[in-house]
Amino acid sequence: MSRDIWDPDVYGRYAGERSRPFFELLARVAADDPDYVVDAGCGSGELTSELARRWPRATVEGFDSSPAMITKARALDAAPRFTVADVTTWHPDRPVDVIVSNAVLQWVPEHRDVIERWITALSPGGWLAFQVPGNHDAPSHAAIRALCGSPAWSDRLGDYDRGAPVGPATEYLDLLGGCSRVDAWETTYVHVLDAPKGENPVLNWVSGTALRPILDRLRPDEAKRFTAELAERFEEAYPARDFGTPFPFRRIFVVAQK
Numbered sequence: 001m002s003r004d005i006w007d008p009d010v011y012g013r014y015a016g017e018r019s020r021p022f023f024e025l026l027a028r029v030a031a032d033d034p035d036y037v038v039d040a041g042c043g044s045g046e047l048t049s050e051l052a053r054r055w056p057r058a059t060v061e062g063f064d065s066s067p068a069m070i071t072k073a074r075a076l077d078a079a080p081r082f083t084v085a086d087v088t089t090w091h092p093d094r095p096v097d098v099i100v101s102n103a104v105l106q107w108v109p110e111h112r113d114v115i116e117r118w119i120t121a122l123s124p125g126g127w128l129a130f131q132v133p134g135n136h137d138a139p140s141h142a143a144i145r146a147l148c149g150s151p152a153w154s155d156r157l158g159d160y161d162r163g164a165p166v167g168p169a170t171e172y173l174d175l176l177g178g179c180s181r182v183d184a185w186e187t188t189y190v191h192v193l194d195a196p197k198g199e200n201p202v203l204n205w206v207s208g209t210a211l212r213p214i215l216d217r218l219r220p221d222e223a224k225r226f227t228a229e230l231a232e233r234f235e236e237a238y239p240a241r242d243f244g245t246p247f248p249f250r251r252i253f254v255v256a257q258k
């Protein structure tokens with residue numbers, strides 16, 4: 001397994017904004033009384049616990065490839081069982097009634113194959129629900145790409161951009177067209193972000209997610225310089241208001257019933 005780039009505490013800084021799509025995804029899953037529910041790429045497990053709250057009679061499990069995330073999840077006072085596993089190799093040992101995966105598949109280039117395997121792994125009438133960010137073209141990501149490709153950083157980070165990690169919603173409808181029902185939609189949230197004085201809120205947000213692989217490749221002094229330069233670009237791209245910093249964020253949702 002590759003090294004762990006995740007920091008659950010940094011990821012958790014905007015937990016309210018990050019969890020909203022999970023609940024909006026889950027609202028479209030009409031499973032009444034599932035027996036076995038899996039949260040694939042469960043992170044630090046708080047949302048897996050919500051699955052256990054919604055379906056108290058089910059066996060609920062969460063897995064994630066990040067040992068740091070699973071260590072934090074296991075410290076929760078909650079019912080789910082948490083394990084370290086990778087979505088590309090995970091196979092359940094019995095049919096699953098609900099698979100949920102929130103903000104994970106954008107990290108997995110081969111996720112279309114994973115989605116097909118998950119449908120096979122479902123029980124008849126079982127549900128798959130996933131949500132992925134669709135923000136590859138957002139100013140935040142354009143700024144990260146531009147900085148990585150700039151003369152100061154291209155030697156180290158010039159290979160950062162590997163293209164949009166997810167497809168349009170219609171692509172997932174086509175992929176899941178054999179299911180008895182499929183529902184796909186998009187939402188652009190306009191989060192209003194706060195940050196402690198002197199910090200850039202958009203930088204704080206991406207430090208928990210999109211910047212992880214970049215920061216992992218830099219020495220601490222380089223990371224400090226890189227993030228300072230990025231903060232300047234973010235200040236221009238996302239002007240602060242008196243009430244906070246508006247941060248539009250597009251997400252794609254897919255729910256299918258086998």
Ligand SMILES: C[S@@+](CC[C@H](N)C(=O)[O-])C[C@H]1O[C@@H](n2cnc3c(N)ncnc32)[C@H](O)[C@@H]1O
Nearest residue numbers: 041042043064065066069086087102103104107
């Ligand atoms: C943005 S976080 C989302 C965590 C959680 N689902 C939530 O909504 O709070 C992305 C998670 O995906 C996990 N992840 C990334 N690639 C993975 C893979 N190949 N297999 C399993 N988990 C993966 C990361 O470790 C991280 O915990």
